[in-house]
Amino acid sequence: MPRLAGRVSPPRHGPSDLTRRMTSLATSRFITAALALAVVALMIASLLTGPAQFPPLTAIKALFADEGAASIIVRDIRLPRTLLAALIGATFGLAGASLQGLLRNPLAEPSLFGAPQAAAAAAAAIMAFGFATALSIAVPLGGIAGALLSVGALVAIAGRRASLTVTLLAGLALASLAGAAIALILNLAPNPFIALEIAFWLLGSLQDRSINHVWLAAPFMVASWLVLASNASAFRALTLGEDAAASLGVNVERTRILVVIGVALGVGSAVAVAGAISFVGLVAPHLVRRFYGSDPARVLLPSALAGAALLIAADIVVRLIPAVIEIKIGVVTALIGVPFFLAMIFRERRALEDSTL
Secondary structure, eight states, X not given: OOOOTTOOOOOOOOHHHHHHHHHHHHHHHHHHHHHHHHHHHHHHHHHHOSSXXXXXXXXXXXXXXXXXXXXXXXXXXXXXXXXXXXXXXXXXXXXXXXXXXXXXXTTOOGGGGXXXXXXXXXXXXXXXXXXXXXXXXXXXXXXXXXXXXXXXXXXXXXXXXXXXXXXXXXXXXXXXXXXXXXXXXXXXXXXXXXHHHHHHHTTOOOTTOOHHHHHHHHHHHHHHHHHHHTTHHHHHHXXXXXXXXXXXXXXXXXXXXHHHHHXXXXXXXXXXXXXXXXXXXXXXXXXXXXXXXXXXXXHHHHHHHHHHHHHHHHHHHHHHSOOSSOOOHHHHHHHHHHHHHHHHHHHHHHHHHHHHO
């Protein structure tokens, strides 16, 4: 008989490991499907929410047939803001997940790094000084340029191996600079009425948006989704570090540039039509990450769906709160995001303290 003493058997995965992976995959697919259904349900609820009350069947019919006043309200007022809330929420959710995957930083989010503020400053300058009207293509292009400058500056300042502290400080500096630029623009605006309107617009709102705003911003946001989603495999490789990712064939510099462009396209166009809306890109990825593990590529689609659901829900809330002037949606997202952000900081600090013991 041949001797088998020196043979090494290949590692075998027990049925429990396979079962665990299959259960995790099934759970993630279920969560993704549930998020998609939640977005659809919230969009329907958004079409039904407002001062004018219609039966659900009448509101749905008003989208496709002439139902008199119901058609005007549903098609021209509620449908545009519902579509914008879904598009903008998905854009911010995807942008936040992409930045977190690129920088390997759980606190990465466009508003923390000054991207919405810089986009708002560029768009506000175009409107305040009369270079273009609010519905001109120049406004989203200006917003994209401002966001591109901000995110690009952050990546350049933070460097390849920036710590959490350095990244946050760089983001704080850029956000403060953009805020100062906005204040300067409002002070120098030749028309005080335009300056006042821009000041309210900067708080973030979907009120009085038309289908023209949707057509103006949607192409840039969809382009942003395609650019960011194309880097999913690169984000997975970057979890091993930039050197390891490069050894696996990932062009890290190209990935960095594409993410900057993708975030700028989405954030710049979103801010141009809705003002500065913050913290959606931070909250959405963290709401879904626990169900998808540490793989950043798997978090992209759920983050977009969670962002869309979150912003649609926030827009419904602002319409339900009784107030003389409708509360700005940016205020609601900030009230949600700031406590969430502080909780994450305390969690990171506690983890750091535990690691030093």
